[in-house]
Amino acid sequence: MERSSPLVTPVLIAGCLVIMVGFAIRASFGVFQIPIAEEFGWLRADFSLAIAIQNLAWGIGQPLFGAFAERLGDRKAIILGAVMYAAGLVASSFAVTPAAHQFLEILVGFGVAGTGFGVILAVVGRAASDDNRSMALAIATAAGSAGQVFGAPLAEWLLGFMTWQQVFLLFAVSILAVLMVLPMMRVEPPASKKELEESMGQILVRAFRDPSYTMIFLGFFSCGYQLAFVTAHFPAFVTEVCSPIAAGGVLSSLGIETTSALGAVSISLIGLANIAGTLLAGYLGKRYSKKYLLAGVYAMRTIVAAAFIMFPMTPATVILFSLVMGSLWLATVPLTSGLVAHLYGLRYMGTLYGIVFFSHQLGSFMGVWLGGKMYDITGDYTAVWWVGVGVGAFSALVHLPIKEKRIQLAA
Numbered sequence: 546m547e548r549s550s551p552l553v554t555p556v557l558i559a560g561c562l563v564i565m566v567g568f569a570i571r572a573s574f575g576v577f578q579i580p581i582a583e584e585f586g587w588l589r590a591d592f593s594l595a596i597a598i599q600n601l602a603w604g605i606g607q608p609l610f611g612a613f614a615e616r617l618g619d620r621k622a623i624i625l626g627a628v629m630y631a632a633g634l635v636a637s638s639f640a641v642t643p644a645a646h647q648f649l650e651i652l653v654g655f656g657v658a659g660t661g662f663g664v665i666l667a668v669v670g671r672a673a674s675d676d677n678r679s680m681a682l683a684i685a686t687a688a689g690s691a692g693q694v695f696g697a698p699l700a701e702w703l704l705g706f707m708t709w710q711q712v713f714l715l716f717a718v719s720i721l722a723v724l725m726v727l728p729m730m731r732v733e734p735p736a737s738k739k740e741l742e743e744s745m746g747q748i749l750v751r752a753f754r755d756p757s758y759t760m761i762f763l764g765f766f767s768c769g770y771q772l773a774f775v776t777a778h779f780p781a782f783v784t785e786v787c788s789p790i791a792a793g794g795v796l797s798s799l800g801i802e803t804t805s806a807l808g809a810v811s812i813s814l815i816g817l818a819n820i821a822g823t824l825l826a827g828y829l830g831k832r833y834s835k836k837y838l839l840a841g842v843y844a845m846r847t848i849v850a851a852a853f854i855m856f857p858m859t860p861a862t863v864i865l866f867s868l869v870m871g872s873l874w875l876a877t878v879p880l881t882s883g884l885v886a887h888l889y890g891l892r893y894m895g896t897l898y899g900i901v902f903f904s905h906q907l908g909s910f911m912g913v914w915l916g917g918k919m920y921d922i923t924g925d926y927t928a929v930w931w932v933g934v935g936v937g938a939f940s941a942l943v944h945l946p947i948k949e950k951r952i953q954l955a956a
Contacts, residue, residue: 556672557681559729560665561688563623566723567630567660568689569696570716572816574599575780576700576809580709581646589781591643593917595650596777597910600769602654604906607663610655611895619668620727626659627724631717638713660720662686663902666882667895668730676831678886682879683827690823690875693816697780701809748893749900757947758897761884762904764839764943767936768877769908771846774933775815775870778916780808782926787858796860807860811867818871826876827883835884836947839877843944846873847937854930884949908936 574596581592614622633652640646658664666682673681703712752758787804790796801807829838853866885898912933919929 552673552677552680552684554672554681555729556731557669557684559726560669560685561691562726563660563723564662564665564685565688565692566719567657567692569692569699570630570634570720571657572693572696572776572812573700573716575777575812576697576704577709577712578777578781579784579805580704584709585641585643587643588917588921590914590917590921592646593777593920594914595643595646596773597912597914597917598647599650599654599657600773600906600909600913602651603657603661604654604769604903604909606655606658607661607902607906608896608899610659611663611667611893611897611899614664614667614895615893619664620730622659622664623727623730624724626656626661626664627720628656629653630656630660630720632656634713634717634720638710638717656720658899660723662689662878662882663895663899666878666898667891670882670886670894671891679831679879679883680824680827682882683823683830686827686875686878687820687823689878690816690819690871693819694813696816697809697812701806748889748897752889752897752900755888757888757949758901760943760947761881762901764843764940765877765881765901765905766908767843767933767940768881769905769910770912770936771850771908771933772874772912773909774912774916774929776812777913778920778926778929779811780805783808783811783858783863786925787860787863790860804860807863811863814864814867815871815874818868819874819876822872822874822876823879825872827879830880830883834949835880835887836944836949839880839884840941840944842873842876842880843937843941846870847934847941849873850930850937851934854927854934884947887949 578589578592578596581587582589610622610626613625629652633649633654633656636652637646637649640649662685666685669681669685670678700712703715707715784803784805784807787807790802790804790807792802796802796807801810826838826842849866849869853862853870856862881901882894882898885901886894889897912929915932916926916929920926
């Protein structure tokens with residue numbers, strides 16, 4: 546008999562809070578791009594590489610934390626992740642060389658992995674009924690967007706009267722404080738008898754032999770490339786390229802008087818629009834083919850990014866791009882994680898999704914690092930932006946051949 550449960554559970558609420566705080570901090574790193582580079586006289590690529598390493602460490606850590614959670618417990622994995630996150634932030638606040646920042650971002654990246662999608666979505670997925678799973682995953686993903694709404698503007702505001710080092714310390718305290726909700730995260734894995742009997746090695750072999758899993762892995766690369774590039778470089782891009790804010794205009798009346806402020810607000814707008822977009826993706830994922838929805842999301846991202854770079858950047862185009870791209874931002878996450886759960890079951894969802902997410906973070910590394918490198922070489926972000934358009938088109942195509950049929954477990 547199919548297990549039923551309410552959509553909103555203590556597990557979902559706690560998971561949303563952990564993801565929200567973790568992603569608020571992560572989404573703010575682009576705001577520190579210019580202040581840190583200016584204080585130490587670094588090239589743009591130096592801090593970009595630090596953020597890129599953070600994303601790569603996040604990708605490497607995701608399947609490791611997924612396996613850790615499935616073997617030793619979800620809450621232990623989250624505690625370990627939060628401690629590493631805080632330790633990385635505290636140590637980074639004392640770092641004064643590019644190499645030190647880049648090394649310490651490994652700790653931060655592993656911390657994001659332990660408090661992020663891989664672990665939390667697996668817990669939320671197991672706690673939800675089959676009917677509610679797609680929407681529960683979407684709500685948890687949207688919580689990450691909620692963090693993005695206030696993360697970058699909060700960092701920008703704090704930098705008005707605090708040093709960036711003090712902001713890092715404050716963020717370290719915040720990620721540790723969120724551990725107070727962990728007692729709410731109690732759930733037993735609702736796996737079938739066959740799923741429980743099958744070892745992690747067996748299910749990994751099954752997935753690796755399935756071409757559909759390979760296509761999901763490859764397709765997630767562009768998602769990471771586009772999202773990480775925009776998160777890390779868009780505030781600086783807007784600050785330097787966007788036409789000035791009109792005095793006495795709507796934005797000026799709202800207190801957004803500089804392109805720097807607009808750059809921070811653009812990240813917030815992306816997160817705000819993404820709450821609606823992600824929830825819509827979860828709703829549609831329950832009713833329609835996830836692979837076609839994913840192909841559609843990537844195709845729309847490609848069109849929006851190409852259109853944005855082809856026209857002069859103005860405050861209006863920045864806001865329009867942020868809202869439209871935001872509606873497509875993390876819509877891929879509940880669809881991708883839901884597709885993995887549908888195809889391969891819930892028992893090792895954290896590990897299997899974590900491996901797929903590694904591709905996402907490879908893309909993140911390339912988007913962030915290449916953005917800084919090409920900026921130092923060419924003086925702008927245009928070439929890197931067009932690479933993002935290309936990989937987005939590739940992802941739209943590679944999802945189409947996926948066979949959306951669950952693999953058979955061993956008898």
